[in-house]
Amino acid sequence: MEIKNLTTEQRNPATMHIDSMSTIEMVKTINQEDQKVAVAVGTQDDKIARAIDEAAKRYSKGGRLIYIGAGTSGRLGVLDAAELVPTYGIKPERAIGLIAGGKGAMYVAVEGAEDSQDLAKRDLKDLKLNKNDIVLGLAASGRTPYVIGGLDYAKATGALTISIACVKDSKIGHHADIAIEAVVGPEAITGSTRMKAGTAQKMILNMISTGVMIKQGKIYENVMIDVKPTNSKLIDRACRIIHTTTGASTQKAKDTLKEANNDVGLAIVMLKTNCSLNQAKSLLETKNGNVAEVLNK
Missing domain, CATH: 1.10.8.1080 (Helicase, Ruva Protein; domain 3)
Incomplete structure (x- = not known):
C-alpha cells in the first residue's frame, strides 16, 4: 500500500477546521480523538497477552527486551527501555532501545536512516542478538524499512519478534511472530503520528514491559x-x-x-x-x- 493510502496519513473530518477553532474547542476536539486510542488498543488484548507470555519465557532465560524503531516510534522504544532500569532494578543491558540513526536521532532526525534495512541488521549484530532475546519493532505506519530489516534478522537468529503498528495488515506484521495493530484512525493533525499513534504505542509498550516484569516476580x-x-x-x-x-x-x-x-x-x-x-x-x-x-x- 502506498504511503498516501495509509490510515495514519488520512485527513480527519473532525479536525478539518482546527486552525480556526477557539483554544477550548481545539483542546476538546483533540481530547475526543485521544479517547479513541484506548478502544483501539483494547482490540489487541489477545495479541498483547500472547506477547507478554512469550516474552516473559525468554526473558526468564536471560533474554533481553530490544526495541527498534525510527522517529517517534524509535524514541518511544528507547523511553520504555530506559524507564525499566530504575523502575524494576534491572541491569541496563537487559532492556535496550535502538533508534534508526543512533543516539543522536533521539534529538535530531538523521537523514535516510529509517530507509535502511541493513542498518538495523548491523545494530542488532553489534548486540550479539541470540534466540532468547525479544525484539519489538515499532512503526506507526507499519512499513519502516529499518524495522523490517531488524525483524527479519531477529527471526533468522531465532529471537522472538513482536511488531507494533497503527494500521491494519501492516508490512512489519508480516515479518513478526506476533503482530499488534492498534488502528487509531487519522490523526487530529494529518500525519502527526506522535499523537494518537504514539499514545497507542506507549500504552502497548507499558503493558508488555510491565507484564514481563510482573511475570519475573518484580x-x-x-x-x-x-x-x-x-x-x-x-x-x-x-x-x-x-x-x-x-x-x-x-x-x-x-x-x-x-x-x-x-x-x-x-x-x-x-x-x-x-x-x-x-x-x-x-x-x-x-x-x-x-x-x-x-x-x-
Whole structure:
C-alpha cells in the first residue's frame, strides 16, 4: 500500500477546521480523538497477552527486551527501555532501545536512516542478538524499512519478534511472530503520528514491559518490590512497602529489611511466612525468586 493510502496519513473530518477553532474547542476536539486510542488498543488484548507470555519465557532465560524503531516510534522504544532500569532494578543491558540513526536521532532526525534495512541488521549484530532475546519493532505506519530489516534478522537468529503498528495488515506484521495493530484512525493533525499513534504505542509498550516484569516476580500484589534502597529516601520507601504488604510495624519492617540485607522481597517473605532468613531464601529459590509465587499458594 502506498504511503498516501495509509490510515495514519488520512485527513480527519473532525479536525478539518482546527486552525480556526477557539483554544477550548481545539483542546476538546483533540481530547475526543485521544479517547479513541484506548478502544483501539483494547482490540489487541489477545495479541498483547500472547506477547507478554512469550516474552516473559525468554526473558526468564536471560533474554533481553530490544526495541527498534525510527522517529517517534524509535524514541518511544528507547523511553520504555530506559524507564525499566530504575523502575524494576534491572541491569541496563537487559532492556535496550535502538533508534534508526543512533543516539543522536533521539534529538535530531538523521537523514535516510529509517530507509535502511541493513542498518538495523548491523545494530542488532553489534548486540550479539541470540534466540532468547525479544525484539519489538515499532512503526506507526507499519512499513519502516529499518524495522523490517531488524525483524527479519531477529527471526533468522531465532529471537522472538513482536511488531507494533497503527494500521491494519501492516508490512512489519508480516515479518513478526506476533503482530499488534492498534488502528487509531487519522490523526487530529494529518500525519502527526506522535499523537494518537504514539499514545497507542506507549500504552502497548507499558503493558508488555510491565507484564514481563510482573511475570519475573518484580511485583507483589500491586507494589514494586525490587526497589534498591541505596539512600535514606529509598530505605524509607522500602520500609513502607514492607509495612503495607505485611502489616508489620515500621520498626519491625526496618529491622527485617536490615536482616535481609536490604532485599525487600526477601524481607516480605520472612514476615509473611514467619520464616528465618535462610528458610525464606530457600523458598524463593524454589520459585526462581518470585515472591508472588511463594506467597500466593
